[in-house]
Amino acid sequence: MAEVDDAFGFDEPIQPAAYLGPTSLDDALALLAEHGDEAKVLAGGQSLLVFLRQGLLAPSHLIGLRGIAELRRLEATPDGGLTVGAMVTQHTLETSPLVQARFPALADAAAVIASPPVRRQGTLGGNLCHADPTGDPPAALIALGADVEIARAGGSRRLPVEDLFRDYMDPAIEADELLVAIHVPPPAPRSGVAYLKYRLRGVDTALVGVGFGATLAEDGATCADVRIGLVGAGTTPLRATEAEAVLRGAPLTDERLAAAARAAAHECAPLSDTEASEWYRREMVEVFVRRAAQVALRRIDGGNAA
Amino acid sequence: MRLEQEFQVAVPADRVWAFLLDVPTMAACIPGASNVTQTGDNSYDAVVKTKIGPVTANFGCKIVVLDLNEATHSGAVEVSGRDGRIGGGVKARMDMTMTEAAGETSVRIVTDVDVLGKIGQYGHGMIAKRADAMFDDFVACARARLT
Numbered sequence: 001m002a003e004v005d006d007a008f009g010f011d012e013p014i015q016p017a018a019y020l021g022p023t024s025l026d027d028a029l030a031l032l033a034e035h036g037d038e039a040k041v042l043a044g045g046q047s048l049l050v051f052l053r054q055g056l057l058a059p060s061h062l063i064g065l066r067g068i069a070e071l072r073r074l075e076a077t078p079d080g081g082l083t084v085g086a087m088v089t090q091h092t093l094e095t096s097p098l099v100q101a102r103f104p105a106l107a108d109a110a111a112v113i114a115s116p117p118v119r120r121q122g123t124l125g126g127n128l129c130h131a132d133p134t135g136d137p138p139a140a141l142i143a144l145g146a147d148v149e150i151a152r153a154g155g156s157r158r159l160p161v162e163d164l165f166r167d168y169m170d171p172a173i174e175a176d177e178l179l180v181a182i183h184v185p186p187p188a189p190r191s192g193v194a195y196l197k198y199r200l201r202g203v204d205t206a207l208v209g210v211g212f213g214a215t216l217a218e219d220g221a222t223c224a225d226v227r228i229g230l231v232g233a234g235t236t237p238l239r240a241t242e243a244e245a246v247l248r249g250a251p252l253t254d255e256r257l258a259a260a261a262r263a264a265a266h267e268c269a270p271l272s273d274t275e276a277s278e279w280y281r282r283e284m285v286e287v288f289v290r291r292a293a294q295v296a297l298r299r300i301d302g303g304n305a306a
Numbered sequence: 307m308r309l310e311q312e313f314q315v316a317v318p319a320d321r322v323w324a325f326l327l328d329v330p331t332m333a334a335c336i337p338g339a340s341n342v343t344q345t346g347d348n349s350y351d352a353v354v355k356t357k358i359g360p361v362t363a364n365f366g367c368k369i370v371v372l373d374l375n376e377a378t379h380s381g382a383v384e385v386s387g388r389d390g391r392i393g394g395g396v397k398a399r400m401d402m403t404m405t406e407a408a409g410e411t412s413v414r415i416v417t418d419v420d421v422l423g424k425i426g427q428y429g430h431g432m433i434a435k436r437a438d439a440m441f442d443d444f445v446a447c448a449r450a451r452l453t
């Protein structure tokens with residue numbers, strides 16, 4: 001058995017790390033300023049614990065975010081947008097009546113992550129900071145036009161969610177920074193957003209995933225705005241800007257949508273691996289852009305628009 | 307896993323050959339490489355540091371240069387690297403050939419690489435992308451030194 005265990009890396013105990021449990025955001029940021037480089041932030045642990053267990057990471061300190069109430073807020077903003085604290089779990093998003101009614105694409109993405117136990121622990125902030133190119137929420141949040149709020153002791157900044165993903169599992173968050181919240185703008189009138197995931201087995205991450213959001217002009221046919229997010233289509237989640245350009249200002253006909261889907265398949269840069277070849281992933285990007293667009297457009301009439 | 311890469315540089319093959327065989331100078335162009343020391347006629351030790359996602363690996367590498375043929379400007383390099391802390395490594399053989407035309411040299415490198423242990427979980431797609439990115443950096447650096 002020893003050899004088998006060794007191959008999977010489960011023979012070594014997790015390196016001991018000091019656990020710090022701040023109860024306010026300011027305390028957490030102060031701890032990060034002090035220990036940043038050697039510490040790791042612990043959210044739901046669903047990804048981090050795998051790295052610790054395998055000995056791939058050995059931080060001196062774990063800064064647990066569980067005790068910080070303000071990171072758990074999930075609330076509508078006065079203008080009709082949504083603020084999601086970084087520690088809101090995927091289960092909460094999936095079951096929230098507010099999210100289901102007004103931001104169904106986010107509920108779609110949360111509901112297809114792994115399994116119920118993982119979703120009860122895993123958080124939206126942890127998912128984004130893990131920056132897995134096959135995670136589901138990034139594509140939905142790109143389509144929703146979300147921003148992320150990142151804080152460090154003495155200041156904070158906001159960036160569009162697509163700019164968070166620098167490289168493979170490498171978010172644009174420095175060692176002394178914390179992802180605090182995700183801000184989703186209010187749904188525009190005549191808009192609809194959807195997220196669709198394609199996977200081979202029930203608990204897999206996305207082979208490809210597509211978030212599609214469209215806003216119609218007053219004529220009810222022209223595309224006034226569009227956002228397309230892709231996962232499983234490169235080393236990071238991507239925004240398919242060339243596909244968007246095919247649609248913006250044009251009538252949303254089947255032909256246009258098919259052309260946009262082809263543009264998305266062309267502009268992305270999927271990896272080949274044992275699950276699927278680059279070629280197959282491009283084909284599936286094309287198919288799922290079309291399908292996600294159909295669901296999003298149906299939602300425009302579904303009372304989602306103001 | 308097999309990787310095939312090629313680059314062109316506007317100097318004669320002799321110059322490229324001399325540069326690539328001067329391992330300490332050449333290694334300065336390898337992203338993350340340090341502590342290059344000669345351990346024998348054709349063998350070297352080096353440390354290569356690379357970061358994939360949150361994980362930083364420090365590969366202690368043994369490098370052997372072999373099958374050199376000055377007349378055809380071809381040769382091979384075997385590298386075996388291991389990171390003791392995270393338990394994983396790489397083994398690679400790179401076969402290099404060069405052709406010169408009109409003062410420009412084209413270098414072709416075919417690499418057979420095995421990724422061992424925990425690092426293997428990243429999948430060959432990810433590792434091939436990373437290898438391509440490192441190669442591009444290497445080529446940019448080599449060009450700057452040669453021209």
Ligand SMILES: Cc1cc2nc3c(=O)[nH]c(=O)nc-3n(C[C@H](O)[C@H](O)[C@H](O)COP(=O)(O)OP(=O)(O)OC[C@H]3O[C@@H](n4cnc5c(N)ncnc54)[C@H](O)[C@@H]3O)c2cc1C
Nearest residue numbers: 043044045046047048114122123126127129135136179205
């Ligand atoms: C079996 C399994 C299947 C899965 N399948 C899917 C799937 O299909 N789709 C999908 O999208 N995801 C999937 N996941 C990942 C899951 O969504 C994780 O919950 C998520 O990626 C990490 O969230 P977490 O809260 O557990 O974060 P943690 O594991 O605690 O942290 C992840 C990383 O983010 C950092 N971090 C966390 N929060 C913050 C913060 N606020 N600020 C700065 N850094 C922070 C941590 O330091 C760590 O590096 C799966 C996980 C498992 C275990």
